Amino acid sequence: MRKKIGSALVVGAGISGIRSALDLAELGYQVKLIDRAPNLGGTLAQLDYQFPTDHCGMCKMLPLVERDSSSQYCLRKGLFHENIEIMLSTELVALEGEPGKFQATLRQKPAIVDPERCTGCGECSGVCPVEVADEFNAGLTKRKAIYLPVPHNIPNSYTVDLATCTLCGECEKICPTDAIDFRWEARKEFRILVVDDELIVRDSLKDWLTEDGFQVDAAESGPDALEKLTKQSYHLMLLDIKMPDMDGVEVLKRAKEMRPEVAVVMMTAYATVETAVEAMKIGALDYVLKPFDPDTLVPLVLKLYETVERSGEREMEVGAVVLAAGFGSYDPATGNNTYGYGEYPNVVTSIEFERLISGTGPNEGRLLRPSDGKEIGKVAWLQCVGSRDIQANADYCSSICCMFSIKEALLAKERTDGQVDAAIFYMDMRTFGKNFQRYREKAEKEYNVRFQRSRVHSVEPEGANGNLRISYTDLDGTGREEIVDLVVLAAGQRPPAGTEPLAEMTGVELNSWGFCQLQPFSLSRTAQEGVYVGGSFSGLRD
The missing domain is CATH 3.50.50.60 (FAD/NAD(P)-binding domain)
Structure with missing residues (x-):
């Protein structure tokens, strides 16, 4: 080189x-x-x-x-x-x-899993009690809090999603190569300052957090807290907003001047949420709502500990x-949502269809309906969803939707040996790139993909069998309907x-x-x- x-x-x-x-x-x-x-x-x-x-x-x-x-x-x-x-x-x-x-x-x-030690065996995922929507499969499947972000990566190591992890530690116990380290012992070196004018709040927080291994001090007022900050540094400060003499926002400003590195979480009642949000703009990391109990507060502090302690700036x-x-992509569930996205399971976006038809997707490449696993016989692609739409604040063409809908229709035809009925409902087909128009003609003439120029009004369920009824207007202004197994929305760019x-x-x-x-x-x-x-x-x- x-x-x-x-x-x-x-x-x-x-x-x-x-x-x-x-x-x-x-x-x-x-x-x-x-x-x-x-x-x-x-x-x-x-x-x-x-x-x-x-x-x-x-x-x-x-x-x-x-x-x-x-x-x-x-x-x-x-x-x-x-x-x-x-x-x-x-x-x-x-x-x-x-x-x-x-x-x-x-x-x-923070990197909780050491990629040099992780072998990708999956033992950790097997014992994880958490299940959340899998972003890689566009929410069509579930994943654990410890997971493989991309299944086919090489080398491939697991990662921990701290936003959903309960920090139960089961994955660390079962890991055969000791690749997972939550650093429980390091909590003893993590200093927390609780600032609240109510004795019961200070004592409760101190007891809860000390029990979980943290080093905790308490201050009954803003001046008391600032005095403690002059004597030693803290990693995290839990700071009440409404206090006599000096409110939490003023304490936050002075604390950040004295100790810029301290992470601050504001504690507030519903009436002062706006103040807490304003505090975040001047340096607070987050806020928590009162009243709280150990089952909600302690996991939050644990996650903050992982973030503050391990997130390094370089x-x-x-x-x-x-x-x-x-x-980003337009969310069809926003706005009027006349297509029923998020309400009807057989209305999906283009990215979700890509995962449905992928060999690493939820159906291992088989074209099956999300609602019941039924083989799909008829698919409709609806164009310009969130594009060329003034009501959606998008009076522009997203430029990609026409071609990826044609591609997906061709893939559906190839995957089913031409058996699936594929139709694209469009205003204009903008196949402007090199060989794009030729690609469209191939889909229409060789694979019998239907191109229906129209304006789609709405998508509604057709009975209880999961089928969908598309209502649209053709070029003559005539209202028409069509029943399909699956609707794919070509969501525009954002x-x-x-x-x-x-x-x-x-x-x-x-x-x-x-x-x-x-x-x-x-x-x-x-x-x-x-x-x-x-x-x-x-x-x-x-």
Whole structure:
């Protein structure tokens, strides 16, 4: 590999982030590739097939030079490059400086499972008592609090979802390689300060938290708390908002001036929730509502302990930043929801259909209905859901929906040897890319996919058998109905969660829809010199 000529930070490890990282790495830059998710690949990790070839497209992402020595073999299973350092479960929390000499601050979530020791045996998942919706399968299946983010990754290690974990410790006990470590003994070094003017609250909290192994001090007032902070540091402060002499918000301000590193959780009654939210804007980590009991408060403190104690911030100097945070999808359950998404189990989004038909999905590639496992005989794709819709604040075309609906219809035909009746209900088919129109003609003429130009009014259940009735108007203005087994909603693109704070942090401008605003005649430059945008984060990319 050639001599390193600089460094860059790529935010987002989806398809565009990986492409950006590989291009920079091949040029000789040292690249930090980060993602807030615990896995690489973004949305593409959930897709087995891509148009126009209907095969996995991630192999095209391999380095264009020195391919044989790159140690790559399948990007859906992992990414390996000597010039790329990957940091997952990591977010950019601050960016200062100037182009060529940015100071980036990264915050990484705690790693409870050691990937070097984890063999992926699954014993831990087997004893975990928690079951939640599996994001990888778009909520169509359940996963445990300790789980594999992407089943086909290589190497593959388990991760713990602290938001749902009860910290029961069963997984740690059964792990054959001691890869799981909740660091119970380290609690003794974790100092907590409870600040409340009510004696019963102070004593109760101190008893509960001491019993769980923490070191706890108590203060009866704001001045008392500040005096204790002058004498020693604390990792966490549980701070009441309404106190005489000095309220919790004022204590928070002064505490942060004295001990910027202390994590603060506000304790409040319903009447002061707005004050607690305001406190979070000036440095509080979270808030809890009174009254509380040990069954609710202690697990919260345990999770905060894991987050505060293990989340490390890392500062680094980089020459440039590439924002490749991907895109979000419109939630069809919002707004008028005339299609019944979230109400009728056989109304799914395009991503959910991708998982239904995937070999690593809930049905191992068989086209079965979510409600009853019945083989699907008739599928309808509804276009422009959350796109070209003024009521949804989206008077734009998302640019991707037409092609992925055609692709999914073709996959359904191929998976059933042409037996499934596949219909696409659309306003306009925008097959504008290279070979896209030819792909559409292939679907229509060779595979008999029906293209029904129309405006769909609503989707309703047809009896109690799980079938669905689509009401629509054709080109003549005639109202019509059609009964299907499954409805797939082509949900439009949206800016991903966290776009606004990321843009504010990096000095990037946003357009009226909330996507990054690019400079004229550029596909990557922003108003902030040295900060670039890649892929769908700039808005409406295929």
